[in-house]
Amino acid sequence: MAVDSALPSSRPLFLAEQPVGPDGRPVLRRIFIANRGEIACRVIATCRKLGLTSIAVYVDEDSSSLHVRQADESIRLGGITQAATNPFLDAELLVATAVGCGAHAVHPGYGYLSEDADFARAVRAAGLVFVGPNAAALSTLGNKRAAKAYLSAHAPDVPLIPGFAGDSQHAADLEAAAAAIGYPVMLKAAAGGGGKGMRVVRAAGELGEALERARSEAGRSFGSADCILEKFVEAAKHVELQVVGDGGGVVVCLGERDCSVQRRHQKVVEETPCAWLSEELRTAMAAAAVRVAALIGYEGAGTVEFVVDVAAARFYFLEVNARLQVEHPITEEATGVDLVALQLFVAAGGRLANVAALQPVVTKGHAIECRLCAEDPHRDFLPERGTVRLWNPARAADTRFETAVETGADVSIHFDPLLAKLVVWAPTRARAIAAMTRALAHTACVGRLPQPTPRPRQPPRPHRPPRRRRAGPPAPLRH
Template sequence: MKKVLIANRGEIACRVIRACRSLGLKTAAVFSEADEHALHAELADEAYPIGPAPARKSYLDRAAVLEAARLSGADAVHPGYGFLSESPAFARAVEAAEMTWIGPRAKTIEDMGDKERARMLAKSAGVPVLPGSPRFAAGDAAGLAQCAEDVGYPLLVKAAGGGGGIGMRLVEGPERLAEVVEATQMQAERTFGDGTVYLERFVARARHVEVQVFGLGDGRVVTFPERDCSVQRRFQKVIEESPAPGLSPVTREAMRKAAEALAAQERYRGAGTVEFVLDGDSEEFFFLEMNTRIQVEHPVTEMATGVDLVGLQLRLAAGDGLEALADACPVAEGHAIEARIYAERPEKGFLPSPGHLERCDLPEQADGLRIDGGIRQGDTITAHYDPMIAKLIAVGDDRQHAIERLRAGLAQCRISGVATNLDFLLNVLADEAYRKGGVSTRFVEENLRALTTVPADHA
């Protein structure tokens, strides 16, 4: 393996380029018309245009991305996260073109991308699963009311092919069930090309806790300390940390073993994440989904353990047996927390805030503080892509040390030209309930007014 084409953009493309350089691998980037002068296209050894700004006509265009790989002479493809990273068809196309796919097997991606199939596989591995319903295809509502009663209210309507919080809606009672199901089916059809949905029990005081796994493809699986991703808006993560605060050792070990059992059963290859919903009162946990790719929040695990996950992906794909990694699961050497800085308006329901980035001063990389980004001062944040500006990740000797280090880093940020969630992030880190640990996934929703008020020293 000598040259890697990165089938992505922005922050994750820059991250993969850095990992490739550290291993002596050449890189090829792809870019849409909107990203012609983007940082990832500049950092790569080569860069190839793949189409107009809309993602479906560029970054989601399998044929265009594969043609760029062919032109570049790349012998491997890294998909990053989002876009084509969870497309079994793209994985198969890469391998059919005699290039190395840096990710799990296409069949694994297919199985875990089908949420009902994934639940069945989790059950067969002995992993606890929340009560749920059969699937309802677009336009199909036969037996819906009875299924909802069987699952129990409140419940979630979830797109079978969804992910990242998209295609997920809460239903408190039977009055709006049919309406919400129809709306979710329509959204799923538009977003994923599959309008199928299913119902799932909603845990009132839920925490979102996940286990990073790395499979060697032969049944051996390495597990990492769990991450807590409960601070979310619109079912999407915004602050993540590792280890999860306030969990009993028994629960930590049970979650780790459950994640390992599922990945081992599937003979999982590469980096993946087994996500759980954890009852904050009882510490019961249930399988949520498995993401068959590197996660946005992977730097939390890297900072807590000192392990380069993207580097491991590349080494495994290049034929390294990673025997040393297989001998012992990494442990946390500190506590790490990540905050995602977005161009958005928290006080307006977290609406994106596209525009010209007139100023973007971020703190310097320092001991215990890492900055991952793919956007620079002078760039334009468009409505075509995710509006994330950067991620700040802090590691400390303990959780409070990490919080203070991250707060200090965020306070140094100076961004203008677009609205951002910086004040929101600072408010979260200062909140008493958050600082005590163990907040639920409804934390932001329940404290929205306080968290979206500009702090006095920032007014």
């Protein structure tokens, strides 16, 4: 279930009017969602508002997810444990299923194959519309190595963080590169994102094990085990700029998001606008983000990410997430624009110059998102599984929540532990923080009850005979 917006009822999210064909009907009427969970629910919600048919897919392990019931149509893909490949990573299966159900477009969500150029190419080869950048853009910007190489050649004015993005994946070459860059370094998956396949390496002796783990995680999550190296900037801020392009050369920036609060390189709290960012840096970063996207003729929603060295007041290009981000709702709240509707508008051939709400983009107030995850705080926040015994989200006018769980839902180890997102909007940052504090205090999500830690058993004491008391003088009589 999702609440449309945390904005006042007098200011609903703007829905881009969908392009229509000669028959007067929307060009894209049947939307196949090649994803699951809360992002599938998010796409379904906008499809419903636009009068489009949503088609969900699921596996046996998430058959109880809300997206299965909320969609107009739901199709079973099989099971993860029985299949040789995770069905959500099986491009051939997904394309065949989309064609078989008569879909007009495929929305990839985030994660899985959302930034896979081969998947986008296969979707379009099958005669369907891929809701996102074309395969060439994904090959260039959706891969961190390719993006850095492209910008070095075509946009040398965009500052890049020092690192190694060569083709070699040999441990010896990566070790030599790390030594040249200087420790600490950040090891990260060349494909995908979301904190998966990322490790901070502080000494040469740690690189081998970190590389093995990063490759394994990246391969499972994105189907590619390739990694790159970057200089790790201590005490840096993580700032990303939301862009949307129409493939015709027009790119619009919809403001920034501060995503610096992270755990294990995965975002936990996001907010917009950045409270500490100077107008000079904000303007420069927005211009750089638009330049990066415009270079490639970007189509759809994307995020240009930067690392900011606050002490030096410098920023460095980090990567492009060529898809919708988990934290996109706070941008929607600040701008009042439905980004999923804008994705579908562009995918159907719409031109951004014709969208009055973007001429120019106006941001108001402050928005914050907190992620709720199925994790065990007593075991260093390791992902948990089990049954949601109680789900009772906050219900307030200034609160928006997005989730695919409900009381009684199963949480599987086969999926990301993200359960829900809580989003608030307020006129000021102080009021937004207060609203989020209230929302968290009034939200309950109960999973498996923690088991008491057993006390270590003490060895039995040796038997000792009781001591005999010495006989003393008789006690005096009391009258």
